[in-house]
Amino acid sequence: xxxxxxxxxxxxxxxxxxxxxxxxxxxxxxxxxxxxxxxxxxxxxxxxxxxxxxxxxxxxxxxxxxxxxxxxxxxxxxxxxxxxxxxxxxxxxxxxxxxxxxxxxxxxxxxxxxxxxxxxxxxxxxxxxxxxxxxxxxxxxxxxxxxxxxxxxxxxxxxxxxxxxxxxxxxxxxxxxxxxxxxxxxxxxxxxxxxxxxxxxxxxxxxxxxxxxxxxxxxxxxxxxxxxxxxxxxxxxxxxxxxxxxxxxxxxxxxx
Numbered sequence: 001x002x003x004x005x006x007x008x009x010x011x012x013x014x015x016x017x018x019x020x021x022x023x024x025x026x027x028x029x030x031x032x033x034x035x036x037x038x039x040x041x042x043x044x045x046x047x048x049x050x051x052x053x054x055x056x057x058x059x060x061x062x063x064x065x066x067x068x069x070x071x072x073x074x075x076x077x078x079x080x081x082x083x084x085x086x087x088x089x090x091x092x093x094x095x096x097x098x099x100x101x102x103x104x105x106x107x108x109x110x111x112x113x114x115x116x117x118x119x120x121x122x123x124x125x126x127x128x129x130x131x132x133x134x135x136x137x138x139x140x141x142x143x144x145x146x147x148x149x150x151x152x153x154x155x156x157x158x159x160x161x162x163x164x165x166x167x168x169x170x171x172x173x174x175x176x177x178x179x180x181x182x183x184x185x186x187x188x189x190x191x192x193x194x195x196x197x198x199x200x201x202x203x204x205x206x207x208x209x210x211x212x213x214x215x216x217x218x219x220x221x222x223x224x225x226x227x228x229x230x231x232x233x234x235x236x237x238x239x240x241x242x243x244x245x246x247x248x249x250x251x252x253x254x255x256x
Contacts, residue, residue: 009038011045016053017199018046025061028110030069031118033085040092047099053207054199055099057122058106064131065115068146093147096121097218100211102202106195107131107173108188117146120155123214124198125182127173128191133181134170154221156180206244 004010005023012019020042022029031039046052059065075081096103105122112134119125127133135152137144144152144165152161160179163169173185186194202210212235219231239245 007038008032009035009042011042013052016051016203017056018042018052018054019056019058022057022059022065024069025059025063027069028063028066028112029059029061029115030066031072031114032069033072033075033088036072036085036089036092040088040095043092043095043099046101047095053101054202055101055103056106056195056199057103057119058195059109059115063109064105064107064111065118066110067113067115067136089146093121097147100214102205102210102214104195104198104202106191107133107182108191110134112136114146117144117148117151120151120181121147124184125176126191126195126198127176127182127185128188129172129174129185130188131173131176131185132170133173133176134168135164136168138166139168206248208242208244209239212239 005021008022008024010021010023012021020039022031022035024030024032024035043055046055057064072085075085102124103122105119105125107119107125107127108131109128110132111119111127112132113136116133116135119127135144135148137148143149148165152165155161156164156179160181164171164181171179171181173182176182177185184194216231216235220227223231
């Protein structure tokens with residue numbers, strides 16, 4: 001085994017795709033404070049390095065992630081430690097939220113609590129049909145966190161968000177696709193192939209146009225229609241003038 005793969009989190013870069021692996025399979029990849037710092041470093045690397053075009057999150061050992069480790073939860077009971085821990089966690093989440101490049105989460109087995117919400121921060125969540133997804137916070141006397149209160153209503157609407165967050169129901173990957181929580185659910189045996197195919201599609205996309213569009217979709221969640229149209233008016237002329245767009249148009253004209 002590669003020495004790196006004995007770490008609680010490791011990365012692999014191959015042909016433009018940076019894979020980030022949560023690697024504590026014996027505890028279903030529960031995330032420690034150290035892992036949050038490593039996640040922040042990995043996303044910072046991915047965002048700034050030209051050779052990284054696509055990011056994939058996955059878990060080791062047949063599960064995605066069971067949420068925050070008990071060591072993190074115990075820290076949150078002490079105010080000073082809670083401030084330190086939540087600052088690290090929130091810095092990572094904001095960095096991931098504004099990540100310009102494509103992010104895919106590949107979910108098999110369990111994706112629970114903060115583990116599920118980590119996946120939902122991705123642009124595309126691919127899950128095994130039989131994967132188990134849950135927001136269990138209310139069952140243990142806590143509120144949904146890790147950005148879940150922001151993400152859930154925007155992804156599935158308030159009625160389904162309340163079902164997930166206030167009832168804490170377990171749902172399958174298939175059900176998650178049905179209600180619009182994730183991009184796609186596939187047979188577990190096809191998950192790897194589907195993830196690789198999606199990464200290849202994203203690698204072929206015009207980079208600046210893709211990143212600008214993602215930025216717009218993220219920003220427009222907080223904008224009204226007038227502000228959204230103003231944002232589009234500002235961005236589109238810059239993209240039209242960019243060589244990327246001009247190259248695509250020339251190629252299409254040649255085919256006609």
